Amino acid sequence: MMHVEHVQAQKLFSIGDLAEEHSISPRTIRFYEDQGLIAPSRIGGARIYTARDRARLKLILRGKRLGFSLADIKELLDLYDTDRSQVTQLQATLKKGRQRIADLEQQLRDLTVTLEELREIEGDVLHLLGSKGTTDKN
Amino acid sequence: MMHVEHVQAQKLFSIGDLAEEHSISPRTIRFYEDQGLIAPSRIGGARIYTARDRARLKLILRGKRLGFSLADIKELLDLYDTDRSQVTQLQATLKKGRQRIADLEQQLRDLTVTLEELREIEGDVLHLLGSKGTTDKN
DNA sequence: AAGGTAGTTGACGTATACGTAATCCGCTCT
DNA sequence: AGAGCGGATTACGTATACGTCAACTACCTT
Known part of the structure; x- marks a missing residue:
């Protein structure tokens, strides 16, 4: 976990946090960003993920488990948005x-x-x- | 359909028949054979598919719709066999x-x-x- | 005999979804 | 100060699942 636990209650995550939590590589998460599936904010150069970003990632992975392509998943996410x-x-x-x-x-x-x-x-x-x-x- | 309808009742199919029926290309069916998913008999060089082969193809395509890889599908088919x-x-x-x-x-x-x-x-x-x-x- | 249709085997090309370095910060800890 | 860690970008590599010729053969049909 990032060192912010007692600073704010808004629960922020680093790319490493999310990668480990979902057993995927940081590279994978960055690739999803490249494809426009997720858009974390930045602190300096570093990506910083909110709870909402994390939920989005979970949706992406669920889509993958259903056999969707990333393009399909993008359309799915667009439906929510x-x-x-x-x-x-x-x-x-x-x-x-x-x-x-x-x-x-x-x-x-x-x-x-x-x-x-x-x-x-x-x-x-x-x-x-x-x-x-x-x-x-x- | 192949020109055998009134010759025998065993229902045989050409690669073109199956391709058209399932809206896939002959190339795709040959590729599945390459991967060991299906093994039609031959008449001369030409592939000839029985009803059983056709059912197998349907299983393959169902597996694909579920998002399985061809390797996964091969294992699935092995379960039946x-x-x-x-x-x-x-x-x-x-x-x-x-x-x-x-x-x-x-x-x-x-x-x-x-x-x-x-x-x-x-x-x-x-x-x-x-x-x-x-x-x-x- | 000539042409058209359907099939065959290579062989190379391509999109998707990442993996795998290489190189470069910025921060923390000792 | 130096080492180590986490993260960043850039770039090239790779497995899967076919598409796309090319070149050839077999069988009708005219």
């Missing part, structure tokens, strides 16, 4: 958001089917191992 | 299968959360658009 006063913007957001929802619903179906199949295999394998005299709980 | 007579193999399959299940369950949680957030945004946007006098069903 939409200017709520511009009707045209809102309409674009709605359209993109609905497309993303449809994609995720497809992914949900794929996921469900795959999980079912894997669980079936697990059952089969357990049954086979049992009938072969193995008593293994591993 | 496990030799049911080798206890050691079965135990390895069980272990890998359970790991995969755990990963997918994490993905399921990520997916659920993301869907919830997007639907909430959709609701917000709809409400905002409504209060701004727009009556749009698009």
Whole structure:
């Protein structure tokens, strides 16, 4: 942690903090910044991350776990950031958001089917191992 | 379709058939074969795909939609192909299968959360658009 | 026989997502 | 003062997943 704990309560993080917390490299975080996914403020040259920046990073990583490209994730983040006063913007957001929802619903179906199949295999394998005299709980 | 419809009932496919059906290029299918994900038989030099090969391709593409790498997908396919007579193999399959299940369950949680957030945004946007006098069903 | 269509194997090119130095501050600690 | 640490930029390297020719073959169709 940065040496600011008792200075302010606003919880700030260094790039190293976030890297370690999420088991990624600082290089990765800088790359995300290069791609416009996150924009920390600076103190001198050093990047300084607020709790909001950290939440954004978590969103990025969740997107990655879902198999999104960084470009996809950028669009996703833009949905959260939409200017709520511009009707045209809102309409674009709605359209993109609905497309993303449809994609995720497809992914949900794929996921469900795959999980079912894997669980079936697990059952089969357990049954086979049992009938072969193995008593293994591993 | 290949010109075999009335010759036999076993449904065979050319690489072009499968490519078109799944909106991918023949090059992609050949690449999957290079990576050991699929192994069609040959007639002369030409690849010939059975219904089983086609099902395998569908599994590959489903894996891709879930964001798996081709290496991951190969392991997944290996789970289906496990030799049911080798206890050691079965135990390895069980272990890998359970790991995969755990990963997918994490993905399921990520997916659920993301869907919830997007639907909430959709609701917000709809409400905002409504209060701004727009009556749009698009 | 000639042309068109679909397939084959290389081989090289490319976008994405970082890894890996190399080199250079700025700060703290002894 | 000097060493060490964390962070910065710049630049080149790399694995994955194909795209894109090129050059050739086999099979119809006209």
